[in-house]
Amino acid sequence: MPTVTAFKWVPPFAQGSVRDIRVRWALEEAGLGYDAHLIGFEDQATPEYRALQPFGQVPAFSDGKVEMFESGAIVLWIAQSSDALMPADDAGRAMVLTWLFAASNTIEPHVAALAIIDLFNAEADWARARRPEVEAALRKRLDELQAALGDRQWFANDLFSAADILMTHVLRDLRHTDIVADYPALAAYVARAEARPAFKRALADQMKPFRVHAPA
Numbered sequence: 474m475p476t477v478t479a480f481k482w483v484p485p486f487a488q489g490s491v492r493d494i495r496v497r498w499a500l501e502e503a504g505l506g507y508d509a510h511l512i513g514f515e516d517q518a519t520p521e522y523r524a525l526q527p528f529g530q531v532p533a534f535s536d537g538k539v540e541m542f543e544s545g546a547i548v549l550w551i552a553q554s555s556d557a558l559m560p561a562d563d564a565g566r567a568m569v570l571t572w573l574f575a576a577s578n579t580i581e582p583h584v585a586a587l588a589i590i591d592l593f594n595a596e597a598d599w600a601r602a603r604r605p606e607v608e609a610a611l612r613k614r615l616d617e618l619q620a621a622l623g624d625r626q627w628f629a630n631d632l633f634s635a636a637d638i639l640m641t642h643v644l645r646d647l648r649h650t651d652i653v654a655d656y657p658a659l660a661a662y663v664a665r666a667e668a669r670p671a672f673k674r675a676l677a678d679q680m681k682p683f684r685v686h687a688p689a
């Protein structure tokens with residue numbers, strides 16, 4: 474049975490978005506059960522955990538065959554053995570890889586730049602000065618992303634795939650803003666992805682321990 478590491482509890486702004494949700498969602502789409510191995514912040518620096526995840530982050534993953542970290546790589550690993558996440562033909566697989574990296578390398582850096590300002594430095598002078606430029610650069614990419622999606626439902630081959638797990642997760646990291654709502658096709662895309670039963674199960678399973686382990 475695959476094992477995914479996840480936090481017992483995170484602050485509310487991160488709940489529903491911690492990166493183990495990418496892996497949980499991929500496993501759910503692939504129809505694979507898994508165990509969640511819950512860790513606390515105090516476990517992140519232990520030698521045992523660093524052996525699994527050298528940066529002390531979540532998720533780490535093992536499935537009896539491999540041990541991995543990096544959520545994108547783990548999702549890709551799961552996708553390689555599931556038609557539900559990646560088609561069998563070369564052209565189809567190449568498109569999934571392309572959009573998976575587009576989510577991680579082209580869109581996510583802009584989303585992360587805004588999140589670092591809004592969630593961790595909102596009151597800092599440098600953040601106030603920098604934010605308009607960061608938002609403008611992000612919006613340019615979202616314009617382009619929406620144009621690329623066109624009237625398709627999903628990014629690669631117009632079939633739901635591993636790439637949509639990453640892209641949806643990246644766009645969800647703008648939940649603290651109204652930005653995605655300005656891009657109706659992207660807003661509909663995120664809503665469509667979030668309506669998938671596999672996503673709902675993954676989200677519910679990430680959230681469950683947060684209630685149990687909430688600080689008093």
Ligand SMILES: N[C@@H](CCC(=O)N[C@@H](CS)C(=O)NCC(=O)O)C(=O)O
Nearest residue numbers: 490491492529530531532543544545
């Ligand atoms: N690139 C890594 C990033 C993992 C990551 O940032 N995990 C966060 C939770 S979403 C974490 O563990 N943060 C705690 C920390 O960095 O100490 C991945 O995608 O797996």
